[in-house]
Amino acid sequence: MRFLNRSAGRLSRHRRSRLAGLLVMLLGLLVMGGIYQAVLSPSNADTQSKSDEELIQEGRDLFLVGCSFCHGQNGEGINSQDGQYGPSLVGVGGAAANFQLTTGRMPMQTPGQQAPSKDAVYNDEEIAAISAYIASLGPGPAEPTAAQYDIDEYGLTDEERAQAVVNGGQLFLTNCTACHNFDGSGGAMPWGKYAPDLKDTSKKNLYQAMLTGPQQMPVFSDEVLTSKDKASIIAYLESIQEEPSHGGFGLGGLGPVSEGMFAWLFGIGGLVGFAYWIAAHTTRSTKTKSSEGTQA
Amino acid sequence: MTDQTDNLPVEEPIPNPGLPEHHWRPTDVDPAAAKRAERQVATFFLLSVVCALLFCVSYFTIEPGDTIGGLGAMNVALGLSLGFALLFIGIGVIQWARKLMGDHEISELRHPAASSEEDRAATIAALQQGLEESGLGRRPLVRNTMLLALGVVGLPLIVGLRDLGPLPGKKLERTIWKKGTRIVNDVTGRWIRPTDLEVGQLVNAEPEGLVTPPDAEHLAGLEARGGHVVHGAELLAEKAKSSVILVRMEPKDITEETQNWGHQGILCYSKICTHVGCPIALWEQQTHHLLCPCHQSTFDLGDKGRVVFGPAARALPLLPIEVDEDGYLAARSDFLEPVGPSYWERNSPAYWEKQEKKFFEEAAK
Numbered sequence: 109m110r111f112l113n114r115s116a117g118r119l120s121r122h123r124r125s126r127l128a129g130l131l132v133m134l135l136g137l138l139v140m141g142g143i144y145q146a147v148l149s150p151s152n153a154d155t156q157s158k159s160d161e162e163l164i165q166e167g168r169d170l171f172l173v174g175c176s177f178c179h180g181q182n183g184e185g186i187n188s189q190d191g192q193y194g195p196s197l198v199g200v201g202g203a204a205a206n207f208q209l210t211t212g213r214m215p216m217q218t219p220g221q222q223a224p225s226k227d228a229v230y231n232d233e234e235i236a237a238i239s240a241y242i243a244s245l246g247p248g249p250a251e252p253t254a255a256q257y258d259i260d261e262y263g264l265t266d267e268e269r270a271q272a273v274v275n276g277g278q279l280f281l282t283n284c285t286a287c288h289n290f291d292g293s294g295g296a297m298p299w300g301k302y303a304p305d306l307k308d309t310s311k312k313n314l315y316q317a318m319l320t321g322p323q324q325m326p327v328f329s330d331e332v333l334t335s336k337d338k339a340s341i342i343a344y345l346e347s348i349q350e351e352p353s354h355g356g357f358g359l360g361g362l363g364p365v366s367e368g369m370f371a372w373l374f375g376i377g378g379l380v381g382f383a384y385w386i387a388a389h390t391t392r393s394t395k396t397k398s399s400e401g402t403q404a
Numbered sequence: 405m406t407d408q409t410d411n412l413p414v415e416e417p418i419p420n421p422g423l424p425e426h427h428w429r430p431t432d433v434d435p436a437a438a439k440r441a442e443r444q445v446a447t448f449f450l451l452s453v454v455c456a457l458l459f460c461v462s463y464f465t466i467e468p469g470d471t472i473g474g475l476g477a478m479n480v481a482l483g484l485s486l487g488f489a490l491l492f493i494g495i496g497v498i499q500w501a502r503k504l505m506g507d508h509e510i511s512e513l514r515h516p517a518a519s520s521e522e523d524r525a526a527t528i529a530a531l532q533q534g535l536e537e538s539g540l541g542r543r544p545l546v547r548n549t550m551l552l553a554l555g556v557v558g559l560p561l562i563v564g565l566r567d568l569g570p571l572p573g574k575k576l577e578r579t580i581w582k583k584g585t586r587i588v589n590d591v592t593g594r595w596i597r598p599t600d601l602e603v604g605q606l607v608n609a610e611p612e613g614l615v616t617p618p619d620a621e622h623l624a625g626l627e628a629r630g631g632h633v634v635h636g637a638e639l640l641a642e643k644a645k646s647s648v649i650l651v652r653m654e655p656k657d658i659t660e661e662t663q664n665w666g667h668q669g670i671l672c673y674s675k676i677c678t679h680v681g682c683p684i685a686l687w688e689q690q691t692h693h694l695l696c697p698c699h700q701s702t703f704d705l706g707d708k709g710r711v712v713f714g715p716a717a718r719a720l721p722l723l724p725i726e727v728d729e730d731g732y733l734a735a736r737s738d739f740l741e742p743v744g745p746s747y748w749e750r751n752s753p754a755y756w757e758k759q760e761k762k763f764f765e766e767a768a769k
Contacts, residue, residue, distance in 0.1 A: 326606030
């Protein structure tokens with residue numbers, strides 16, 4: 109304590125010195141510069157997270173290895189004699205790239221009518237890099253944020269939220285059920301294509317699919333179906349999954365296909381079994397009745 | 405052949421072996437087995453009683469919202485108890501018939517169903533006599549006026565059909581669309597600008613007035629164009645005819661003839677299938693095919709809605725569209741041919757083609 113007092117006193121003696129103001133200013137500049145250097149400087153941020161250029165460069169490196177075979181070295185797409193090999197990615201935007209990569213649809217394992225969803229091949233950092241590269245090819249829809257796709261981020265009251273779910277249901281029935289079925293269970297399309305089941309799809313992926321129209325799915329732009337409309341559709345899909353199945357077993361919610369198959373296999377099969385049982389021979393005894401008079 | 409009533413062949417190629425000897429079931433010869441079977445049958449009937457009572461109990465005790473393992477408790481309990489109540493009665497009856505009821509083999513000979521020769525001759529003679537005595541052959545005036553009366557008495561029935569309703573007139577040819585009617589997004593009711601649509605976009609749309617306007621501006625716009633918000637039965641009737649889909653494609657993917665109908669690759673098609681009138685919205689943006697979920701009719705939207713597959717007989721009708729002075733998409737006229745399935749009074753395709761040609765020639769002037 110005495111030591112501290114003494115050193116404070118020593119400093120205090122110099123505070124009226126002619127050099128004091130200069131020293132304080134120099135000290136202040138050094139501290140501010142140091143903080144800037146340590147926390148805020150762009151060159152320093154580089155060492156922690158990558159710059160856009162580096163991210164895009166990394167994405168381009170990954171793209172050249174994993175994607176360019178079908179989409180061309182600059183994402184311009186490749187046309188072969190039989191038609192399009194891989195479509196142009198110029199202007200599809202980061203949302204489309206993120207959707208295709210996070211749902212595992214791309215990279216495609218084999219050419220076919222439809223790219224099926226599978227486990228993602230790239231990790232999150234790689235997906236961010238490739239998406240950044242593809243977004244840099246041309247202007248297109250950006251990756252949506254939770255503020256867009258999550259109805260809970262819209263700050264609605266309980267009543268407004270319930271109304272949004274109802275509205276989302278109307279929009280779903282009008283725009284989505286034709287292909288994805290009334291329950292979001294998906295359905296068949298011509299030539300072996302299909303509309304996928306929506307039940308295990310993340311909110312972000314659902315939003316991205318509506319925004320970008322992957323494969324045969326049409327686009328539903330934010331200008332026509334606003335972010336809130338899309339978030340309402342997603343909230344509706346969530347609500348019908350929480351709903352208990354009051355009608356008994358849903359059998360996948362596929363309508364007459366699975367229900368008809370159940371009726372044919374189990375209903376009619378059971379009836380055939382009973383018919384066999386009724387007409388089958390019963391066991392017979394070698395004994396005879398003592399008195400024949402009981403015969404009818 | 406002379407003696408048909410007997411029905412026995414004159415001689416049998418193989419001697420009739422008769423019925424095999426009857427073998428008894430254990431329940432027929434062993435009283436203990438019979439008693440056991442009796443108890444089994446009774447058990448099934450009693451199980452059925454238990455299930456039926458369970459049905460009544462669950463009907464009164466289970467709350468409608470309750471669930472069992474994600475299923476509605478009421479449905480599961482009522483369905484299972486009533487189902488098993490009926491099933492156990494059935495099983496009991498089958499077991500009864502198989503184990504305890506008499507099972508003697510018997511044979512019944514079949515006889516021809518026709519009446520005997522004498523009966524037939526007598527009937528024909530009676531009819532002939534009646535015909536002669538009534539004088540139908542000799543008095544043609546009576547016969548002909550009677551036939552006339554029987555024919556004309558059908559007329560009141562046909563005239564009564566008029567009460568089924570007023571004749572449809574031109575109702576099936578016309579929809580609510582007219583020049584200047586703006587196209588709005590279904591459910592949300594908002595107007596649509598061409599720039600709102602991207603290539604590959606699908607909009608399930610309606611004419612304004614069939615969707616509640618989202619705000620005062622939309623309502624004022626609708627009323628300024630002489631429209632009104634349609635309600636009730638009229639709404640249902642109009643929606644069944646006027647629903648459309650709006651799609652945008654690369655103009656290079658659209659045939660030249662089709663481009664006249666749209667605006668920069670934006671085309672507006674009727675949503676009602678020309679086969680039996682299902683609403684269609686399964687659009688594949690890459691092939692430009694629109695598929696009807698009911699009977700798989702497929703239309704090529706890049707080529708005037710041509711039928712490429714399925715039972716539909718006519719192309720999907722296009723609605724000619726334009727951009728109005730405020731920059732919103734609107735109809736240039738009503739549909740140029742009746743939408744939806746064919747009907748009796750529909751004019752020939754050639755007639756409607758001529759109407760179409762006339763419209764575009766006038767528009768070009």
